Amino acid sequence: MPWFDRDVQFNHYGPDRLPFGCTGASGLVQRFVELSGDDAGRAFDVLDASGGYGSACLGAGPEVIATAMADAVRTAGYVTDEIASAERALLLERLFAPGGLFADRFPAADYRVSGRNSGSEGMELALRLVLESRFDHRRLRAVPGAEERDVVLGFEGAWHGWSGGLLPLMNRRHYRIGLPSVDPERFGFRTEHIPFGDPDAAREWFASNGGRVLAVVVEPIQGDAGILTPPEGYLRELAALAKESGALLVADEVLTFAKTGRFFAMTDERGAIPTDVTVIGKSLGMGAVSTSMVIARRELGVRPTGTVSTSDLRPLTCAVIRAGLEHIVAEGLLERSATVGGRLGELLRDRLVADFPDLYREARGTGLIHGVELTDHAAANLGELRSTMIRNGVYVEFMSGAGRRSHGLRYLNATMRVAPPLVSTVDDVEAIAARLTDGSHAVRKTTS
Template sequence: MTATPVARDDRPGEPTGVLARGTDLQLNHYGTARLPFACVGGRGLELDVVDLDPARRGRRLRLLDASAGYASATLGGGHPVVRAALARGTGVGNVTDELGSLERAALLDRLLGPDGLWTAHFPVGNYHVSGRNSGSEGNELALRLVLESRFDGRRLRHHPGKERRDTVLAFQGAWHGWTGGLVPLLNRRYYRAGLPTPEAAGPYGVRVDHLPFGDPDALADYFAASADRLLAVVVEPIQGDAGILAPPPGYLRDLARRCTAAGVLLVADEVLTFAKTGDWFAMRDADGPVPTDITVIGKFLGMGAVSTSMVIARRELAVRSSGAVTTSDLRPLNCAVIRDGIEHIAAEGLLQDSADLGAHLTEHLDHALVDDHPDVFTEVRGTGAMLGVELSAAAADRIGELRSALIEAGVYAEFMAGAGKRSGGRRYVHPTLRIVLPLNATASQAHEIVDRVAAGARALR
């Protein structure tokens, strides 16, 4: 990696001046000073970045992106398949969901029709699909489907026997989105304090309970005590924001069996995990796919080029008339990008490639980061294209410094919040460096990222 300074260029109207002023005009989502860098180009895993710090304005750096653009850049930046799909998609019509679309029909038939790529998870004829702009919107629709399942939209009253079904179960450390309907599913106080909560009283009230994730005994006890009031369970098959935490073998299947036996809907939030674990879906184990009533996918689905999500739900789950209409329900352009990208992934065997690379990379991360820098990193977790390296307590207090050190070492990376303090004597989980690589990343690129992260860790001392 080279960091080649260039002449300062901050005259009014020139690129660095525009970048600095325009960046300042964007709402700062993070509560701290934003990183003083702006991307001006890139391809694959490389980002061309300009330094906006007044003392270094105009300095150029070329970074390797270990974040895959919030875990959404499936094939990296500027991939020819994605570029061609975008060009093709502008000429296939611009209809809403009110009219059929050849692109939409071809995509859904390829995924869920006879001989579809995803029929092992979603048997033919048993599911239907809706599209949304983002993972949060997809999870909002999933929650709406859950609530509508107890309600007779024609008679405007509960379905008989559903009057007591007023509870949604979520998990400690979960992340499902920032929108109003989803915040109650997050158990951490910081995410919820000062924001409205769902009305628990009244005939259509909703309660949210939280369990420790991956604890079979806690799950069994909860179902024994509360299954008669339970309407749905919402689960990430691997918790992302909590620090890339996977449940023990058999946990997800046990959860699905309990939901089926108790007449409880199971919602899988696979927005983050989609196509990152060596298979299309992470809701599976050694015995095959784990059945769900609703599955939400996103991020990698849009190939890094369009923001999109899908909600795949059993056909009997629906909403009242017009209750799910949206401007963005599987528009033809999005469908063209998704279909071409998925065909490329399948044809090139990229899911298996990413799984093999992830297994190899886990060993390298364990040696190069955890063993060599125990003052900064403590544990490697994850699978396939989605890995996490937990920080030490000392390093967790210096994330800002560490991010800057990583950028100077030539790598851009994200940090997940970690699960924090957990109930039942479970250990504290500190913030975690998330490494998400495109499915077509090479071993040499992965090794280079790890080497640069190690260099950043050395500079932190």
């Protein structure tokens, strides 16, 4: 095979492109081949512990999705949201009508939904809803009392996408320098960042800035920062602080949707944590389509045509989402993932962090989304670490880490994300942990 894509596809990953190709997949098993070196041409199987960058929640080749796509291509049509769609109606009724999967959290009387092509586009629309909440759409002037609300509260280490409008939400200079920014101006905004999961920092910030804050944008579990899970009660208190200050709360659940043992991570022992806008994606497309949903309070909106999208819940996309969600519910995959994920967390702590203190510093996570933070030594050899893991039969991703944080919190290194599909079993995560252990032994030999 010539692997012509290596010659013509844009290289998004810099000089250390992974020297592997994929020839097919089934379930959690990816069939890889070495592309260079003495072993060029060697074929081997790899267990996917990434879930397709967090999007393939049913693994590769699920029959239920293949059937839904084939049927929808033949019969569902391709109308945009300008025309009502029977397939779209079936999906939204299943989710938001009384008794629907999301109805207790997002009743149709209070919320409405828009579809987008990706999580980043969904977050762009969420930000647009926030910004346009401040002014009269017809006269294009500030709503009385909103003139001074020009601050969006974000979090150190956050990742919401790298499209232009979202850059101000990230505090890491590497991602922002040399690219467009949004400066304070009439109807502009500025972003301030505080450390995630620190209730004292949140209280302090709102005490000083509550009158100017327009919105709070938060991941319930920070992904790129290193799978950071907040302390119990933190998200609910954050929601209360936002509400008391008159700010909107935007939850970025693009990564966490369906990965924490429940559909939504904005949940605690008291139940759903209220939000004004919630964006879900990745797993929503079942690994077959790229899509997202923006679920927003009905009073939020934008000027006419401001939310038009080429792919706002097209019938094919709706058929895939509905079939996948029905399968997840029928098979009890969320409930099972909580148990399987609990075992995965134990294995990562006991077999990686405890046995390889030279490579790993801490394991964090819940459900089927976990992170293993690297030591300085391992982070300096990240490219070698990832390639070695693949050659030992397991595919994992690496997150940037939150880096330097304020309020005296420690530096957070790059983190290995271990987030296999929902269809994973206890035997699967045992096998993943065994291969991560083998890879760690190999890395220790080559980097010591």
